[in-house]
Amino acid sequence: MKQNIVIIDYGMGNLRSVENKFRVQNCQAQISEDPEIIAKADKLVLPGVGHFANGMKNLKEKGILDVLQQKVILDKTPILGICLGMQLFTNGSEEGDVEGLGWIEASTKKFEFDFKESFLKVPHMGWNSLRIKKEHDLVDNVWDDDQFYFVHSYYVECNKEEDILTETQYGQVFTSSIQKENIIGVQFHPEKSHDVGAIMITNFVEKCSESFRKISEAA
Secondary structure: OOOOEEEEOOOOOOOHHHHHHHHHOOOOEEEEOOHHHHHOOOEEEEOOOOOHHHHHHHHHHOOOHHHHHHHHHHOOOOEEEEOHHHHOOOOEEOOOOOEOOOOOOEEEEEOOOOHHHOOOOOOEEEEEEOEEOOOOHHHOOOOOOOEEEEEEOEEEEEOOHHHEEEEEEOOOEEEEEEEEOOEEEEOOOHHHOHHHHHHHHHHHHHHHHHHHHHHHHHO
């Protein structure tokens, strides 16, 4: 069944690489900042790079915040947050004195390393593996030694263990993906993670559909 997937344009990052990754996997997705188009989506993608406070500001100024709350929290529409998009799901960030969406009981913090780890650079940039913490369709056919591409200076710290989907080691163990009901976030960039990123995009579009449908019906 054809799905209406909308990649939300709120002025934070290059969305074309995300759109292209969906297209290569024969998954049609459109980029839009129009609240009316977002309101009709079957699935949503919130990518992003840049400053947390600017991201929240743009969502409000573009009139996207209210429709997001309706779609994700009330209608239980599946959403995938990527990088900054995932961080915006949290209660807030050390990057700017502003509240986040508050969908996940978590906070966004900056990497701070002591002297022993001073060789580690910030931002964390490059390839790293995931440790899968629970079963979920998103990580079907993804393995602990698979490599994903990261570029970020801030990371998410979850308050609830059950919201953590994967963890990654970079000077410390941090949450590299989250999942709570219809809400999924990944700190890495699946659109830049070659074949394994393609698997995850396909999982979100296809294999997650049944589990998301059950969540929506139960809401």
